[in-house]
Amino acid sequence: MKQSKLYIPTLKQTPSDAEAISHQLMLRAGYIRQVSAGVYAYLPLAWSVIQKIEGLIRKQMKDIDAAEMRMPAILPADLWKESGRYATYGDNLFKFKDRHDRDFILGPTHEETFTSIVKEGLNSYKKLPIAMYQIQMKYRDEDRPRNGLLRGREFIMQDAYSFTSNKEQLDVIFNQMEQAYRNIFDACGLNYRVIIGDAGAMGGTDSKEFSAIADIGEDTIAYSDDSDYSANLEMAASKMDENPVEDKKEMEEVNTPNVHTIDALAQLLKVDASRIMKAVAYIADEKPVMVMIRGDYDVNDVKLKNYLGADFLREATNEEVTDVFGSVPGFIGPKGIKEDVKVLYDSSLVGLTNFVVGPNKADRHFVNANFEDITDEMPEFRDFRVIKEGETSPDGHGKIQFTRGIEIGHIFKLGTKFSKALGANFLDENGKSNPIIMGSYGIGVSRLLTAIVEQHSDENGIVWPVSLAPYQVHVVPIKYNNDVQGKLSDEIVELLENEGYDVLLDDRKERPGVKFADSDLIGTPIRITVGKKAADEIVELKLRSTGETIEVSKDELVNSVKILLKNQK
Amino acid sequence: MKQSKLYIPTLKQTPSDAEAISHQLMLRAGYIRQVSAGVYAYLPLAWSVIQKIEGLIRKQMKDIDAAEMRMPAILPADLWKESGRYATYGDNLFKFKDRHDRDFILGPTHEETFTSIVKEGLNSYKKLPIAMYQIQMKYRDEDRPRNGLLRGREFIMQDAYSFTSNKEQLDVIFNQMEQAYRNIFDACGLNYRVIIGDAGAMGGTDSKEFSAIADIGEDTIAYSDDSDYSANLEMAASKMDENPVEDKKEMEEVNTPNVHTIDALAQLLKVDASRIMKAVAYIADEKPVMVMIRGDYDVNDVKLKNYLGADFLREATNEEVTDVFGSVPGFIGPKGIKEDVKVLYDSSLVGLTNFVVGPNKADRHFVNANFEDITDEMPEFRDFRVIKEGETSPDGHGKIQFTRGIEIGHIFKLGTKFSKALGANFLDENGKSNPIIMGSYGIGVSRLLTAIVEQHSDENGIVWPVSLAPYQVHVVPIKYNNDVQGKLSDEIVELLENEGYDVLLDDRKERPGVKFADSDLIGTPIRITVGKKAADEIVELKLRSTGETIEVSKDELVNSVKILLKNQK
Incomplete structure (x- = not known):
């Protein structure tokens, strides 16, 4: 063409x-x-x-x-x-x-x-x-x-x-x-x-x-660096390190005035966020749901929604925490929460001891709490959390990495x-x-x-895989209206087209620099430059992907193109 | 497949x-x-x-x-x-x-x-x-x-x-x-x-x-039976026989009470419709236009609209004939019509003499009229008419025929x-x-x-041209689950597919009659029936277009299919 x-x-x-x-x-x-x-x-x-x-x-x-x-x-x-x-x-x-x-x-x-x-x-x-x-x-x-x-x-x-x-x-x-x-x-x-x-x-x-x-992908993908495991972040699971085993202490209620974030609470009480049991209040299809999760994790809405089979899910407002949950925003916890609130426990809490948790009273928290202090029976734990990079892949092989995907x-x-x-x-x-x-x-x-x-380009333009390039070969004569160059270019096009290649011929009256720049931009895998040596039937082949060039005679051309295209992907 | x-x-x-x-x-x-x-x-x-x-x-x-x-x-x-x-x-x-x-x-x-x-x-x-x-x-x-x-x-x-x-x-x-x-x-x-x-x-x-x-075509096509001439009826021209040459007579005005159609007028005055100059009143983009045409022809709206370059064209109502044209419905003519009415003359009127024409007076007509009686100067004639079958092609070769087209x-x-x-x-x-x-x-x-x-079917179904058939060959075993027939059918499919043919294999458990009927309905150019003679590697080829059948051995099959498909269109 x-x-x-x-x-x-x-x-x-x-x-x-x-x-x-x-x-x-x-x-x-x-x-x-x-x-x-x-x-x-x-x-x-x-x-x-x-x-x-x-x-x-x-x-x-x-x-x-x-x-x-x-x-x-x-x-x-x-x-x-x-x-x-x-x-x-x-x-x-x-x-x-x-x-x-x-x-x-x-x-x-x-x-x-x-x-x-x-x-x-x-x-x-x-x-x-x-x-x-x-x-x-x-x-x-x-x-x-x-x-x-x-x-x-x-x-x-x-x-x-x-x-x-x-x-x-x-x-x-x-x-x-x-x-x-x-x-x-x-x-x-x-x-x-x-x-x-x-x-x-x-x-x-x-x-x-x-x-x-x-x-530029819109999804975050969590994958193992040592196995086939991959999942959208919303669906991704991981193996966490186990919570440390400690002798259980006596639960106390302490003053935590005006403390409304996990960070502030951890700082005030001089504990790690991983020792705090966080409560997140939701309204799922009009009903109150509370998810308990370790303070250093976030709740994954998709996992929660899928588990509940809910059509609509949103976090509860402060008013709802007060009126529907019967608690105090910032100080919410399972102990003493209204009976119709569904309380769920994330698996990050398995084996947690001597933790901090909200008492449903303003400006107060429990410290050194254990499950028996706050619930009648041992809860079931389920995976509701957003996993983190560096955790172990759920199949046990490799560490989780994040990347963006389309x-x-x-x-x-x-x-x-x-x-x-x-x-x-x-x-x-x-x-x-x-x-x-x-x-x-x-x-x-x-x-x-x-x-x-996105995956196949460089600073000069697109670098098409051979299988998809609009043209596999771009024949670029320095001067197409030069008789020798024009004739050789036409011959080369015919030779290659007869072999079934899609060939683009730059027959435009443009400066060589313009033609080369356009060729790189368009991204055809092989460029054949027909220039001064056309009289000797010698042309230059350039690989778009590596920039390598070789000089080839017309007789060797088809064979060279065949080998070069085969060796690229 | x-x-x-x-x-x-x-x-x-x-x-x-x-x-x-x-x-x-x-x-x-x-x-x-x-x-x-x-x-x-x-x-x-x-x-x-x-x-x-x-x-x-x-x-x-x-x-x-x-x-x-x-x-x-x-x-x-x-x-x-x-x-x-x-x-x-x-x-x-x-x-x-x-x-x-x-x-x-x-x-x-x-x-x-x-x-x-x-x-x-x-x-x-x-x-x-x-x-x-x-x-x-x-x-x-x-x-x-x-x-x-x-x-x-x-x-x-x-x-x-x-x-x-x-x-x-x-x-x-x-x-x-x-x-x-x-x-x-x-x-x-x-x-x-x-x-x-x-x-x-x-x-x-x-x-x-x-x-x-x-x-079922929505267009009427006028074509010459002896040349390449073809046109949509709305655009079609033709050569008419010339109007007879006669000595001009004296124009008279006669009574034609309650005569509102060309037929009635022709009957009353005992003249052929071809000796009547008919007037058709239009409103084109809000302006009055009158087309004069021989009584045995109709005005072609498309030709008129194209000539006028009008966006909207319609026939005038009786009220408009009275008010806008200043005439009387049924008795309209060029002589004495309002000055702002554009009067056009169809070429069917060329050379017409001693004709009947409306005088713009109720219940009266002119007879033996000639152009000089009704206009100040000889009008220009243009083609505004719907042509008729049997007229001479405008290129002079052959007679016009009508047909329907898509x-x-x-x-x-x-x-x-x-x-x-x-x-x-x-x-x-x-x-x-x-x-x-x-x-x-x-x-x-x-x-x-x-x-x-529409052009390629018979009472049994579609008859595809080879170039367009979804499958060129339909292999129909009488019993596909019979080992011999099944094996031979598979072999035939492979043989033909290797030659580049599109082959459909009827592997369904249906009665032969159902399969044959479906095959005819679908319309593949060649049906290959694999039946009792499968043991001898002999099958039956049937041409969809003619219904002809031949028996062919497996060895001859590819060659036979090739020849048969080549000889069909």
């Missing part, structure tokens, strides 16, 4: 409104342009990369017998009202009415639509299992779209759905999908982690998330949530009607560009 | 709500399902055909150096307000607001967006010409969506745009696009006509339309309409700023399915 025929509006200046490196580079290299906040045009180079990613996906899906199809993007609201998500998605749903005043939405995902479409046809166990997918624009009216393609309002997803008659079939497809997704992300040259996900709005139970390591894929065992809601049933071997067991699987295709460029 | 892994919900009954053959067959054969009026799910078979069409398009676009990219489907309304189309598209636009109350539309076409995106980058004649395209879901809130994919509210378009610095460049790309589109439609096996189009809402001047011949493609020389409206300018060789000269080009991709199935 001649560069003069491609619309590649490169920029010399970094656009001031782009913060993320990937966003800056995709704008500067002429890959994307914003049409509206979070809504982008994919210019030819970006679209070419997208198509290559789609190709990787199609190959993997074919291997596991998942068939491609296409659902509409405009969806009647009815099904979403039936499933309940019309309400729960809230303002994130783009809603509109057609000319006949019927409610529609722009689909952010398609569980409902797929469920309703297969209802008619997958009515017998004989027709199961089956898996289908689509690659499609999705819509979410994000409050604050940001970082280019990372969090957009229109974005490309691959979403797959499986329909099975039993859990074994679901497990098989779930595992196949996980492997297919791993293969895809490997082929994209990504550094990523497979983590235990929070099912969130999908409502499923079993789920895994694929997260590409990147500073969610690039997610796989869910949905179970029967949607098939029950929408009445998608099949007849089993015994003629009994059962809801179809479903899974859903998704890759953020456009977001992958962000993740890949 | 194993059929058990594909979702193909075939139906035994023809759905009652589908009228068009193509719509019935695509539902019955499990290709599509309606999600909402005019909004469809493309099930795996249909999506496979769509992807093959996309492949044909991509190949042709590559050959003419048009690059693929992708614009958003959700578009801020601003640009459409600037171009004026936010108003003119009316209720056909899907409109919505985002969470910040900003106006958006779902794009039915992308002239504005492309123009605005290239503004920044195509600012010099050196960067022109350039052409880009996308293949994308488009949106039109049709009042009455119908005939399945023919007229949908969400539909797939290929839309291309060219940006050039002069008319010669535009002509080159326009002609390349026309040829590319012809190649695509030829490869789809379509019987179609390239006709002179009505630019309509695109506002361009020069345009051509590609129309597939089909009874618009499958359209190419427009837009000129500077959008670049002027949105300020997309380039600097020419002399450093002077000029608006970019644009073209736009479109193929109705999903609609093509309708056109193709």
Whole structure:
């Protein structure tokens, strides 16, 4: 392809409104342009990369017998009202009415639509299992779209759905999908982690998330430095050191006037925060809940919410601590709290002795308290805490590290949530009607560009993995309108295209410096410079990733390109 | 691909709500399902055909150096307000607001967006010409969506745009696009006509339309039975027989009481309708216009509107004929009509003598009138009429025939309409700023399915052209769970897939009759039945298009398939 025929509006200046490196580079290299906040045009180079990613996906899906199809993007609201998500998605749903005043939405995902479409046809166990997918624009009216393609309002997803008659079939497809997704992300040259996900709005139970390591990632990932363990911070567990064993002392009540923080309390009483039992008061679905946790830890709202199965969770206000909990803000504790308050204990408290705890009286605390002093029976301990870096991985191997990640894929065992809601049933071997067991699987295709460029760039521009580069080879004649250079350039393009490579030819009348800078910015793996030695049919090959150059004769060119591309990722 | 892994919900009954053959067959054969009026799910078979069409398009676009990219489907309304189309598209636009109350539309076409995106980058004649395209879901809130994919509210378009610095460049790309589109439609096996189009809402001047011949077509096409001439009826011209030459007589005014139609007038006066000069009164953009035309012809509103350059055109009411034209309904004519009425003469009147015409008096007509009796000077004649079948083609070759057609493609020389409206300018060789000269080009991709199935089906189902069939070969074992048949079927699938064919294997436990019926319905070009002779490695090949069958041994199979597919279209 001649560069003069491609619309590649490169920029010399970094656009001031782009913060993320990937966003800056995709704008500067002429890959994307914003049409509206979070809504982008994919210019030819970006679209070419997208198509290559789609190709990787199609190959993997074919291997596991998942068939491609296409659902509409405009969806009647009815099904979403039936499933309940019309309400729960809230303002994130783009809603509109057609000319006949019927409610529609722009689909952010398609569980409902797929469920309703297969209802008619997958009515017998004989027709199961089956898996289908689509690659499609999705819509979410994000409050604050940001970082280019990372969090957009229109974005490309691959979403797959499986329909099975039993859990074994679901497990098989779930595992196949996980492997297919791993293969895809490997082929994209990504550094990523497979983590235990929070099912969130999908409502499923079993789920895994694929997260590409990147500073701009919106999630904090906790992973072991010596095992496969990875989890979103909200879901991450760890092994703590055990609390020190001590002889139990006699509990006393002491004055702690105007002390409202753990730090102040620790300072006043000259104890470590780890010897304080902290109470955090919540209102969960209108009911009072109190979580006891060691003073040096924080409560993880997601773990708490999941444990409670609550729809809405928030910390209690000072008024509520007084009125609903019957306590005093800052001095709250289990002993003497109102009976209808649910009291939970975090596992950081296991074995804690001689601790400090609130007595539900103003300006006072218990010291040297033990569990028998404050509760009638030994409580059950559960994991409600935000873990910390450096703790031991829950599998016992390695220490926990934190990193930032971009969610690039997610796989869910949905179970029967949607098939029950929408009445998608099949007849089993015994003629009994059962809801179809479903899974859903998704890759953020456009977001992958962000993740890949975040991981593959340098100060001069993007450095594409060979598998995804819009063009693998960039032929750059110093002067294309020089007969010798022009002819040799054309010959080289033909030679390489005949070998199946995607070749970009810079036929523009620009200074060499401009051409080289654009070439680096665009990020093709190999640049072939056709210059003075063209008369001798000698050109220069430059590797984008390392900057290394070699001189090669035309005869050796195809072979050299082949070897060089094979040895890169 | 194993059929058990594909979702193909075939139906035994023809759905009652589908009228068009193509719509019935695509539902019955499990290709599509309606999600909402005019909004469809493309099930795996249909999506496979769509992807093959996309492949044909991509190949042709590559050959003419048009690059693929992708614009958003959700578009801020601003640009459409600037171009004026936010108003003119009316209720056909899907409109919505985002969470910040900003106006958006779902794009039915992308002239504005492309123009605005290239503004920044195509600012010099050196960067022109350039052409880009996308293949994308488009949106039109049709009042009455119908005939399945023919007229949908969400539909797939290929839309291309060219940006050039002069008319010669535009002509080159326009002609390349026309040829590319012809190649695509030829490869789809379509019987179609390239006709002179009505630019309509695109506002361009020069345009051509590609129309597939089909009874369910919404357009009437006039074509010559002995030349390439084709036009939409609204634009079609023809050569009429000349009016008979006669000695001019003396004009008289006669009584024609209560005669309000041409037929009644002809009968009363015992003249042929072709000797009556009919007047039709219009209001065009609030102004009175009267078209004189021979009594046996009708005025073509589109021709009239285009000639006047009017935005709104309608026939005048009786009250307006009285008040605005100063005449009497039924007796209107040019002589004595109010001076501000624009009077136009259709070319059917050239050379007409001794005719009947209204005198603007109740219950009276002039007879034996000639032009000098009713106008001060000889009028100019222009083509305002609806032509008739059997007239001579305007190129003089052949007679005009009518047929129905489906618009499958359209190419427009837009000129500077959008670049002027949105300020997309380039600097020419002399450093002077000029608006970019644009073209736009479109193929109705999903609609093509309708056109193709309308032209390629029989009483048993769809008969796909080889180039587009979702699978070229359908391997149908009588009993797949019979060891010999199963093994041979698998071997055949592998043999053919290794040759690059798309093969569907019916591995279902169904009766042979069900499998054969489904195979015919789906419409794969070749069916291979693996039955009793499997032990001898002999199978039956059946051609879908002709129903012919031959027996072939496994050794001869690949070769036979190759020859048979090559000899079909």
